[in-house]
Amino acid sequence: MADRIHVGTRKGLFELERRGGGWDVARTHFLGDPVSAVLAQADGSLLAALDLGHFGAKLWRRSPEGDWQELAAPAFPPKPEDAVDDPHPWSLGRIWALEPGGVPGRVWAGTMPGGLFRSDDWGATWALNEPLWRMPDRRRWMGVAGGEQPGISTVLVDPRNPADIRLGISTAGVWATTDTGASWSLINQGMYNEYMPPGQEGDPIAQDIHQLARCAARPEVMWCQHHNGVFRSEDAGANWAELTAIRPSKFGFAVAAHPTDPDTAWFVPSAKDERRFPVDGKVVVARTQDGGRSFEVLSQGLPQRHAYDLVWRHGLAVDPAGRQLAFGSTSGGLWISGDAGQSWDALDARLPPVAFVRFAAA
Template identity: 50%
Template sequence: MGDQLLVGTRKGLLILRRDSAGDWRQDSVHFLGEPVSMVLADPRDGNLYAALNLGHFGVKLWRRRAHGTEWGVCSVPVYPPQPEPDPRRESAPDGVPAAARTGDRAEASPPAPVPWSLQQIWSMEAGGTDEPGVLWVGTLPGGLFRSGDGGATWALNRPLWDRPERSEWFGGGYDTPGIHSICVDPRDSRHVTVAVSCGGVWQTRDGGKSWNCTASGMVADYMPPERREDGNIQDPHRLVQCAGHPNAMWVQHHGGIFRSGDGGMHWQRLHARPSSFGFAVAAHPRRPNTAWFVPAVKDECRVPVDGRLVVTRTRDGGVSFDVFSDGLPDVPAYDLVYRHGLAVDHSGDRLAMGSTTGGLWISESGGERWKLFSAHLPPIYCVRFS
């Protein structure tokens, strides 16, 4: 099981360890007082990475070597110079006509250009076991970056960035689009799937040289009827993959829960109680039909349903859902869980969940019972076992 837990918060990175008695204790705190937007424990070499969002001081990325104690600065992804818009026609900076951007009349006014500058590291994943040093990073405003040397240098994936469809992407939770989920196929490192808010699900099978939008079956209820099934404007909140059966993928979407059994090529909409809306999802590492969610009220009232924080689990591919609250706070509780605030370790029995109001819970029973670690942490952005 994962006996170390990384907790990225608005005021630092907490590292928890499980002692011989089975109790979780805080081992150390790093970057105290600074927002940690994403963390990664590279399973290939044991290196730790922490991404910080320092506002006026920009985005920073730090690395701690395996068995080391000191953090060293890595480079951060840098966008290329942004081209000037063509004054001769109404278009976005990328040269895409307004009609293509809006899917409506040619005279529609263009959206504001998305700045080509790093605003946040929103996701970070290691490459395959056959790719030592390869890291993938998803960012706001929607760029995917790759490093081949453990974060020393980064390159923007231009084939995805230069897709004409990107001009239609828009913010979901933030003012600009962002790539918050990256899944590297354990069978083939060249096969990478990413999810964009709001820009759908995209896949490459050649290491990033070409991309296809694969959101067939997803439905965006917030769009006009004629565009609700348009893959390029879907808002997946979080995408995860079953490591042992990579064809099984789950998405917690703005419009509900979706599951794919064919590697994300087609999606089926599922319905859960007390709600199918939420942000977080975790997939069992070996059982393709098992996943966990944290439901909430939709849209403008983003709180737990009836003020009751629960975790739901399906073990039959979404046909039915169990609802668990043992160990979670009594009504009223208004904790919300961000996209990366729910994690399961490689055993599939141990889970961790962190909330926007600083609650951290750990389950040793597949989510059926929870134990509070602390109710007084800073808002939690991400939790990851290592």
């Protein structure tokens, strides 16, 4: 059972530890600085990405002994003169995802503006995945939530094969490689985007992927919280089926997949688009245990009156055993469950807006 949770917020990184029967903030890091991504190892080492706005994206690594060292952040090459029609910048805006690569020392970083970087030395050096970045279709990618830059929010590495990777891109769909990024294909069959013009709803690049998750024991089973629906795939993302039983809303940002049960996943629904707060002011978690045919609305211990907490893409996490969950909100709330989401306890703290929640590796 995991005994540490890392919470990245707009004002620092908070490290939670289990104490007695509950959880408490044990340590704080980078107070005052926005933390956009975290990767925790079982030995206590960490990678933390900071989004310092005008001062740029920064990357720090903590050793198992607790010492922090700043690393060089991933960097794009200079923009070529013949790329004047490329609408996206060739400079790092934000590190949005940090994921282990399935090989000792390997880490993948997904960024805004849609770059994928690989490190084989635990973040000391980085290389841009050139085949994806220089693909002509990348120029059709769209910005996140109306912004200027598309972003890679999900990097899923098949635990059986580190060369097999799936990306979730907002807004550019689901992309796949089976050769460690030497070539890529777009796999969105069955998805649609209802805010596109008539006849363009099924355009694969127009699919706004909020977040992807996969079952570690059955990696071919994947889940997607899309901008306008919840989808499930049983063939590693090649084909998707919409799950219309989701309640109380099909809109949301976060999804967590059970690590061993391919039929179980959790979502945090909210009211869509202009509103973007919990339906009826009630914070709930939607759980399916039958592959999406039905959903339970879980609310025990969650605020059910005048609650307007929104949960971002990386704000929901499940531990490696599939028993503990945690999620944090844009209002600074953090809730933890020890019974697979059936009931929740609020952390006795008011945190800054939460962007990232992650259990330490077992």
